Amino acid sequence: MDYKTVLTTCTYCGCGCNMYLEVMDGRITGTIPCKTSPINEGKLCIKGWNVHEFVQSPKRLTRPMLRKNGDLTEVTWDEALDFTASRIKSIKEKHGNDSIAFLTSAKVTNEENFLLQKFARAAVGTNNIDHCARL
Amino acid sequence: MIEEIKKQVRELLTSGTIKGFLGLREIDGHIAPYLFCDAEDMDSMNLGDYKKPGDARYPLNRILIHLLSHYPDEILGVLVRGCDQRGLNGLYSLNQLDPEKVIPVGIPCPPELAEACECSRPYPENRAVDGQAEGYSNQTLARIAGLDIGKRFEYWMNEFARCIKCYGCRDICPMCICRECSLECGDLVGKGDIPPENPIFHLIRAVHMADRCVDCGLCAEACPADIPLRTLYKKVADIVKKEFDFQAGYQPDAKSPLNVLDQ
Structure with a gap:
C-alpha cells in the first residue's frame, strides 16, 4: 500500500x-x-x-528536436546546441543584435529566467526578451 | 483530544484491524493528507487545525474512494467530522464505498468551527472522544432568503459573475463522483467563456448537490473567487428537506428521493 x-x-x-x-x-x-x-x-x-x-503525458518532449528536410527529428543535446549557437552567431553578425529575440518560460525557475536574460543582454546584446505568461 | 485519537488509531493499526489510517499530518510546517500505515508515525497526526480550528481540512473521503478502488481487499480507517460521516453515509448509499471496508474514527468539531460553518450537526454519530458542539441554525441563508426576489437574483448574479470556471468546487467535492460531468457538457454549458454562462453553470451544480451535499464547506474554501457556494448548496438542500424530508447523510440507510421513480 x-x-x-x-x-x-x-x-x-x-x-x-x-x-x-x-x-x-x-x-x-x-x-x-x-x-x-x-x-x-x-x-x-x-x-x-x-x-x-x-x-506524465507521453506527449511531452524528452529530447531536443531539429527540423530536418521539413520533419522534426530527435537529435542529441550537442547537435541541438551546436546548431543553435552557430545560427545565433551568424544571424547576429549579418543582421545585428536586435534581430534576435528570446522568449522564456514560467515553467522554469527564477534562476533559469535570470540566466536567459543575462545571456540575451550580455552575450547577444539585445533587450528583446519576453515571457510566455504575457502571451 | 488528539492524544486519545492517536492512541485509538495506534491500537487499530497494531492489532491489524486496519491496514492504514487516512488522516492529516503536520510536516514541514504544512498540514497534508497522509496515509498512516505505521503506528509510530501517529505522533505527527493533526486534526486539520492550522491557524483556526478546522482551517486545514481536506477531502479525505474523496481520497478514500480512490484508495479503496485501488486496494479493494484492504480495510482502512479514516478521520471523520460530522460532515465527513454524513459523506460516508451518502457514499455507502451511492455504492461508492463499502461500509465493511471503512472504519471511521470520529471527532466532534469545536464550537468555533461549528458556528463558522453554521453546521446543524457538527459531530459524527460515533465518536472516538467525548465532547460535543451544539448545532447552529443557518443565519446566512435566512438573511439572503429575507431579500426580495429581485435583490436576491441580483445578489447571486453578482456573486456568480466572479467565477473563473476553475472547477475547483467540483474537484474538491467529496460527493462529486460522476464519471461524466454535466459542467463539461457542451450542450449545457458553452465552452471558452469566463465567467461561464450564468446562472446556469452554478445552478446545474446546485441541482446536483441538492440531495448530495453534506455541508462540509470545502467548495467555498477552494473557490478563488469567494463565491458563497456553501450557502447556495444549503439552500437547495433545504428545499429537498422541506419537500421530501431528506437530508443527505443524516440517516445512514436512506436513499435519495431524487433517485426514486414514484408518483
Missing part, C-alpha cells in the same frame, strides 16, 4: 501556488491545493488543478 502526497509548486505561472500531488504506487494520480500555503490558501485555477495530467 503506497500512497503519499508530495508538496510542490505549480509550474504554470509565476504566482507560485502550492499544491499536493497525489502519488499512488509511484504514479501521480491527482492534485490537491495546499490549504496552509500563504500564497494560494487552498485555492487553484483550472491550470493548477490539472497539473497532474501533463507531468
